[in-house]
Amino acid sequence: MITASADGDTSRLRATVDFVKEQDTATLLPLLLPGLDGPELRSLVEHCEFRHAALLVFPPGEAELDAMLADCGLVADTPPRPSVVVRERLAVRHKRSAAELDVGILRPGVECLDGERRMVEVFALTVPPGSDLDTVAAHERERQHEAHVAFEVEAPDPLVLRGLCAAFGQYGATPGGGGYNPHENGTVFYFTAPAEAKAPYRRVELYVPGGHRDILAAHLDEHRGNHPAETLLRLLTGAWTTQALAAFARLEVADAMDGERSVGLAELAHEVGAFEPNLATLLRYLTMLGVVGEDRDGFRLTDTGRLLRADAEGSMRSLALMYGGPFYESFAGLGDTVRTGRVAFEQRFGENHFDHFARDPELAELFDRSMAAGSRMFDPLPAHPVLTGAAEGATVVDIAGGSGELLSRILSAHPRLHGLLLERPHTVEAARVLLGAAGHAARCAFQAGDFADVPAGGDVYVLSRVLHDWDDDRCREILRHCARAMSDTADLLVVERVLPADGSASLATAWDLHMMCNVGGRERRADHYARLFADAGLTLVGRAPLPLDGNVLHVRRAGTVNT
Structure with missing residues (x-):
C-alpha cells in the first residue's frame, strides 16, 4: 500500500497522479489479478476501462488543499462537493458523529501517457490545526481504507456484468461490498485484490451505469458470507421486511405513486394520510430493498414496487397483505409447530385456514386474490x-x-x-x-x-x-x-x-x-x-x-x- 507520514499528503497525491498517468487497462488488470492473461485479459479489457485512482488527504483548510493540488499539477474544475458516502464510512470506523466530519470530493483530470484522459479522485477530510481529528488522519494514512482504483463498464449488459464479476473472483479478488447511487443512477461493485497483487492498491471498484439490483444482491450476499455476524443480523431482520412491504401495500402508497415520475415526500404523505417523517423512514428502507427509487424529485416505483399496485398486471399486493397479515401472525407459533407437530395457524385462530377464511368474506376474497397473484x-x-x-x-x-x-x-x-x-x-x-x-x-x-x-x-x-x-x-x-x-x-x-x-x-x-x-x-x-x-x-x-x-x-x- 501507499504509505506516508502525517505531513506527506502531497507526496502521496503526487504518487497517485504518476500512477494514473503511467497505467492503462491492459497493464493494470494483470497487476491487480495475477495470472490474468491471454483471452481472459483481452475480454476484460474489451468490456471495462481504467478510469481513476483515489486517495484520502487531510488538509487543514481549503487554501492548503488548493496548494496541494497545484503542487501536483492538478486543476479542479469545480469546488469540492460533499462526499456523504466517505463521511459515513469514516464516522462508522472511528465512532464519530458524521456532522463533525467535513469531507469533500474532487475529480481533477490527468493527461496520461497513452493519450487518454483519466481522473484522480481526491477525498479531503478537513483537519484544522490542533483538532482531535489528527488521530483519524494518522489511522487512515496508515491503513489507506479509501485508496482504490476504479474501472467503468461502458455497456452494462447483465450477462457481461456477471462475467466480469466472475472473472474477478476467478483470479482471486473477493467481493468487498457495493451499492446503488440513485443520484448518479450508477451501481458500484467493490472487490479486494488478492494478497499477491503487484499493484499498490488492494481495493478495486467496478462502476456500472444504471441499476443492477439482482447482480448487486448476489455480490453483496457473497461479501456478507465473509462476515457471519452481519449476515445473521440481516437474516434476523427479515420480519421487518415483510411488515415494511405489507405496510406499503396496506397504506396504498404504490397506488398513490405515478408509474413514470417521482413523487415528493410531502405530496405522497398527504395523498395516503401518513405521518411524513415516518413515511420517509419506510421509503428509505424500501429504497434499500429496491422496491422504490429515490432522486432529487422524490420517490418513484421500481419494476418490483409496481407489483404492489392494485391495478398492476400480475399484482402481488394481495400476497403482501396475506403474508403480512394472518400468515405473519401464525408464524409466531412456528417453534410450537416444530416441537409438537400442531399447525400454528390453527393454534392462533382456532380452526384451519380454509374454514377461517370461509367465515370472513373479506379474508376469503383476499385469499383468492393472493392465490391468483402467483399466476405467473x-x-x-x-x-x-x-x-x-x-x-x-x-x-x-x-x-x-x-x-x-x-x-x-x-x-x-x-x-x-x-x-x-x-x-x-x-x-x-x-x-x-x-x-x-x-x-x-x-x-x-x-x-x-x-x-x-x-x-x-x-x-x-x-x-x-x-x-x-x-x-x-x-x-x-x-x-x-x-x-x-x-x-x-x-x-x-x-x-x-x-x-x-x-x-x-x-x-x-x-x-x-x-x-x-x-x-x-x-x-x-x-x-x-x-x-x-x-x-x-x-x-x-x-x-x-x-x-x-x-x-x-x-x-x-x-x-x-x-x-
Whole structure:
C-alpha cells in the first residue's frame, strides 16, 4: 500500500497522479489479478476501462488543499462537493458523529501517457490545526481504507456484468461490498485484490451505469458470507421486511405513486394520510430493498414496487397483505409447530385456514386474490403438449380451481376447448364472474363441491397447488377421487413446487416451511409425488419446469401410459 507520514499528503497525491498517468487497462488488470492473461485479459479489457485512482488527504483548510493540488499539477474544475458516502464510512470506523466530519470530493483530470484522459479522485477530510481529528488522519494514512482504483463498464449488459464479476473472483479478488447511487443512477461493485497483487492498491471498484439490483444482491450476499455476524443480523431482520412491504401495500402508497415520475415526500404523505417523517423512514428502507427509487424529485416505483399496485398486471399486493397479515401472525407459533407437530395457524385462530377464511368474506376474497397473484407460474402451462394436443371440444376440469385464473388462461389459449371448474360454493361464484368477464361463460361449466365430487367425463384434469395443502393420506384420497373419474385416455396435470433432490436453493424449500406452519401441508420431491400417484393407481409420465420454481407433473392412469 501507499504509505506516508502525517505531513506527506502531497507526496502521496503526487504518487497517485504518476500512477494514473503511467497505467492503462491492459497493464493494470494483470497487476491487480495475477495470472490474468491471454483471452481472459483481452475480454476484460474489451468490456471495462481504467478510469481513476483515489486517495484520502487531510488538509487543514481549503487554501492548503488548493496548494496541494497545484503542487501536483492538478486543476479542479469545480469546488469540492460533499462526499456523504466517505463521511459515513469514516464516522462508522472511528465512532464519530458524521456532522463533525467535513469531507469533500474532487475529480481533477490527468493527461496520461497513452493519450487518454483519466481522473484522480481526491477525498479531503478537513483537519484544522490542533483538532482531535489528527488521530483519524494518522489511522487512515496508515491503513489507506479509501485508496482504490476504479474501472467503468461502458455497456452494462447483465450477462457481461456477471462475467466480469466472475472473472474477478476467478483470479482471486473477493467481493468487498457495493451499492446503488440513485443520484448518479450508477451501481458500484467493490472487490479486494488478492494478497499477491503487484499493484499498490488492494481495493478495486467496478462502476456500472444504471441499476443492477439482482447482480448487486448476489455480490453483496457473497461479501456478507465473509462476515457471519452481519449476515445473521440481516437474516434476523427479515420480519421487518415483510411488515415494511405489507405496510406499503396496506397504506396504498404504490397506488398513490405515478408509474413514470417521482413523487415528493410531502405530496405522497398527504395523498395516503401518513405521518411524513415516518413515511420517509419506510421509503428509505424500501429504497434499500429496491422496491422504490429515490432522486432529487422524490420517490418513484421500481419494476418490483409496481407489483404492489392494485391495478398492476400480475399484482402481488394481495400476497403482501396475506403474508403480512394472518400468515405473519401464525408464524409466531412456528417453534410450537416444530416441537409438537400442531399447525400454528390453527393454534392462533382456532380452526384451519380454509374454514377461517370461509367465515370472513373479506379474508376469503383476499385469499383468492393472493392465490391468483402467483399466476405467473401458469404462463407456460397452456402450451403443455397435453393441452395443445387435446381434441376439438375436449373438456378441461380444474379441480379446486379457485377464482378460475388458470382455467381462464387455458380457455383463452385454446378456443376449441371447454372448461369445468369444481370449487367451494362461495368461490364458484367468484370464478363465474372472472371467467364470464374473460368471455368464456359459454364454454365453461361450474360445479360446487368437494374432492369427492370430481366429475367423470373430463379429458384433461388439472390439480394446481392443491396437494401441498394436505398430508400424504389426504393426498392419496384426493388422487383416488381423480383416478376414479378419469378414463383410460384422460390426462392429469398436477402443478406444484417440487423440492430439489440435491438440496439446492428453491422457493419450494421456503414454501415447505410455510405449508407446515400455516396449512398443515408440505412440499415434496418428485419421487415422493410419484409414490403418492402409484398408491392411487396413477403413474407419473412427465415433468416440466414452470416459473417461480413451479413444476407441472403429467400423470395418467396406471397401465395407460402408451394408449
